[in-house]
Amino acid sequence: MLSIQAMETYAKRNHITGEEAINIFYRYQVFEKIMIQHEYLHQVGFEEVMNYVEQIIQEDLHSLTVFHGTTKRFEQIDLNKSHNRRDFGVGFYTTILENQAREWAYRLSLREKSKGYYVYQYSFEEGDLLNIKRFDGLNKEWLEFIRKNRSIGGLQHNYDVVIGPVADDNTMETVQLYISGILTADEAVGRLRYNNVNNQISFHNKKALESLKLVRRTFYE
Template sequence: MILYHGSNMAIDTIDLDKCRPYKDFGKGFYLTDIQEQAQRMAARTARMFKGDPTLTAFEFDLKEVMRASGLKVRIFEKPDREWAKFVMSNRDINTVQPCHDYDIVIGPVADDTIARLLRLYIENFISEEQLLRELTFSKVTSQYFFHSETALKMLKRL
């Protein structure tokens, strides 16, 4: 499959030290299999940090990773209770990071709407049942998170 990284510059070498913490799945390199989503991220990043919206494409074989790599992989099929708690832990600046040891995590993006719902839940404005009910109505997009140098070796730049 082809994965895309949207940024304000082409990515020739991935440097995990330059990645920002407290994101959905933690500090690491993020991609998506949805080209339009990556284009929106590239435009947003270029607006925020200057530069030109740029997509960098990578080839990734999930079947190979699952079959032979020995990497720890976590896949969330949809935004559910487990996913929400995982995202909240990774986004929490009061939680010791990293709060997991997965090499690769795949799952939905907590976009602005979902992030707002998570905040409402954390601040006890909505119940867990309300949170889960609202998540089912959210437009789901995907993200692929790479957390280790070994995981990054599974990406082939195109």
């Protein structure tokens, strides 16, 4: 994976431990920003990738661009309109991938037979006071976290923001088998290991929503 290779190279070049490099990459959201630019970065040389990483860290960029797809036009985010029994609990869900947000909105428009759909772009300013939970992959902790939120409903945690993989069509069958008790956690994780998943970032309270600034709203027919 490109982000892991970049992190290991950064640690080696700066004579720091892998753990220290991971903390730096999390602090400056390097993993997320590499994912945003993954199509471009896979087309350039590795040195250009490392230049991009150095620029992120040196410029202390704490903002992250996120997208939300929906069939509804709105001015203010209303958490009371959030759906129940979601992966990370009741909240406002976004992704760092614009195409993914647009695909979600398009599918929703087909189900609702809407004439069009919207993609909202926000700037997420990560502050030190936010309680943020990050899941690095499809592991037991992520699986159990989703089980609680989907089976019990509501909000089964006290995080302001949660960042992690999406339990989409590719993974949902396995997740449901785990929730139903048909698969053990080890069996489910073993099956999920072969899935390619997308990313989601959810915001769960007023403090979290205050970290979002609307950049633009685009309507598609």
